Amino acid sequence: MSLIRFNDVSKRFALKGRTQDALSGVSLGIARGEVFGIIGPSGSGKSTLVRLINRLETPTRGTVEVNGVDIGKLKAAQLSAVRHKLGMIFQAFGLLSSKTARQNVLFALKLAQKSLTDADHQRVDDLLARVGLSDHADKYPSQLSGGQKQRVAIARALANAPDILLCDEPTSALDPEATQGVLDLLAELNRDLGLTVVIVTHEMDVVRQICDCVAVLEEGRLAEVGTVAQVLFDPVSDAARALGKHLLPHAPAISGAADTRLRLTYFGEVVTGDALSAATQGADVRFSILAGQVSELKSVPYGHLIVDITGADRALVIERLQTRGVRVEALI
Numbered sequence: 001m002s003l004i005r006f007n008d009v010s011k012r013f014a015l016k017g018r019t020q021d022a023l024s025g026v027s028l029g030i031a032r033g034e035v036f037g038i039i040g041p042s043g044s045g046k047s048t049l050v051r052l053i054n055r056l057e058t059p060t061r062g063t064v065e066v067n068g069v070d071i072g073k074l075k076a077a078q079l080s081a082v083r084h085k086l087g088m089i090f091q092a093f094g095l096l097s098s099k100t101a102r103q104n105v106l107f108a109l110k111l112a113q114k115s116l117t118d119a120d121h122q123r124v125d126d127l128l129a130r131v132g133l134s135d136h137a138d139k140y141p142s143q144l145s146g147g148q149k150q151r152v153a154i155a156r157a158l159a160n161a162p163d164i165l166l167c168d169e170p171t172s173a174l175d176p177e178a179t180q181g182v183l184d185l186l187a188e189l190n191r192d193l194g195l196t197v198v199i200v201t202h203e204m205d206v207v208r209q210i211c212d213c214v215a216v217l218e219e220g221r222l223a224e225v226g227t228v229a230q231v232l233f234d235p236v237s238d239a240a241r242a243l244g245k246h247l248l249p250h251a252p253a254i255s256g257a258a259d260t261r262l263r264l265t266y267f268g269e270v271v272t273g274d275a276l277s278a279a280t281q282g283a284d285v286r287f288s289i290l291a292g293q294v295s296e297l298k299s300v301p302y303g304h305l306i307v308d309i310t311g312a313d314r315a316l317v318i319e320r321l322q323t324r325g326v327r328v329e330a331l332i
């Protein structure tokens, strides 16, 4: 059963006499314990979709279930209890500028319970340590870097021990180094606490690094949904193809004989193996490697090679590669 479920959800905004369909007929499920990406171009409905999960927005049609409960049916007190178990972070951090890092985190606890105990104060310090900010607990947001502010926001979002962390473009305002730090932290929290993480992004590279599954939105519609490997390497929609394109090596613009240029995609252990030399052994073929790259999908390595292969046994070599789990695409 999905922890979060969208059932035929549409959202129409009305603004100054005009209407805007932000989402149209979206159905999908997010499993407990996964890192789930929501990707799409600007205006495709990503933020609206994630904001439906904690009812910051309500659907015009359809339902949103969290843990099997239709959150549209909850009364105010019930909704408030559910929201305390749903942490959220934003691109602009949303910290209170008049409070220190520690006070910002403490504030989330104060909102959720009547009084604070010593254990609560200890919990805040533990959370700040967990996000690597023990030495900055008494600083105000204006004294912190972007990455540190987002870490405070993460500690605050975790204050009430949520099951789910919603992240709306959490790294869009950060430089590459701070981005990496925040993504590593989110992956660690998912792994260590079993936290379900839903992350809105417009960058496939963010999805590649930390997500298990991803939904691709295009003009408010679900273009496709699946594991990151499926959506990146076997996309069925133009939207996913466009988003993943820059992660693949470019085929060099040098001429080759028709039908010879191949893109080989390797996953897991095959990356470090010698699949190409094993497949060509004893076969009547010649090959030249034109481009290559090794990267990681979450923690699984994958690699691409662009090769020209000619010779009588070309079909045999392709069959051998496929038998070893290598994906083979003709590029010419």
Ligand SMILES: Nc1ncnc2c1ncn2[C@@H]1O[C@H](COP(=O)(O)OP(=O)(O)OP(=O)(O)O)[C@@H](O)[C@H]1O
Pocket (backbone or CB within 6 Å): 013, 014, 015, 020, 021, 022, 040, 041, 042, 043, 044, 045, 046, 047, 048, 049, 202
């Ligand atoms: N409160 C609102 N009132 C009116 N229109 C809205 C409102 N919120 C969003 N929209 C519109 O709904 C559509 C989807 O917006 P949304 O913010 O969900 O997209 P997005 O994919 O997150 O975009 P971005 O990447 O630019 O943040 C857009 O056309 C947007 O202008």
